[in-house]
Amino acid sequence: MNNPMVVQIYPDLWEVDEIVPDKIRSYLSQAHQTLAAPDASVVMSxxxxxxxxxxxxxxxxxxxxxxxxxxxxxxxxxKMADWAxxxxxxxxxxxxxxQExxxxxREDARRAFDFANALTEYLYILPSRMPPEDG
Known part of the structure; x- marks a missing residue:
């Protein structure tokens, strides 16, 4: 049987990892949820x-x-600071x-969100996955 390949799932199943502090998780979730409203999304990012x-x-x-x-x-x-x-x-x-x-x-919103999401990965998620040091 030939099943079609899944290209994308709607709605997006993205979630912020629970290791991320609540306040940051809330802002980042709002940035993701408002990608279709770019002004709001960029502010939340x-x-x-x-x-x-x-x-x-x-x-x-x-x-x-x-x-x-x-x-x-x-x-x-x-480079990270330049993006921030x-x-x-x-x-x-x-x-x-x-006025001006x-x-x-939407591209601006996606770029801002992608950076904020990557920064979350860098500051919280990756360090939480480090194995404990032998001591």
Whole structure:
């Protein structure tokens, strides 16, 4: 019997791992759930990034300052910081609602979400899977 190959499942079955702190999980879930509403999704992705940096002990100043501090502390690479800044700046567009500011696209929302999701993997999920050190 020839069964067709499954290409994609609707709705998307993506979920945030339970190891991720509740506040971050909530922002990231909202970013995913609102991908069809790109302005909202980008803002939620930026909020999840901000929450991750705060959860890592970087609580002072602006999100810009926290991203820069994360690089100095070795938490993020410069490339990761560049992407985080891009999400931060994209989130400012709908937040400030200026006349000249364009709305975010679905591609913008997907890019922001993909980075926030990858950062969650990097900061929480992968470290939780490390085997315990022999001591």
């Amino acid at each position: 930026a909020s999840s990034i901000d929450a991750m940096l705060k959860d890592s002990g970087l609580t002072e100043g602006s999100l810009y300052a926290r991203i820069e501090e994360a690089v100095a502390a070795g938490l993020l690479t410069q 800044h891009r999400v931060r700046l994209d989130a400012n567009n709908p937040r400030h609602a200026d 500011t364009p709305h975010m696209t």
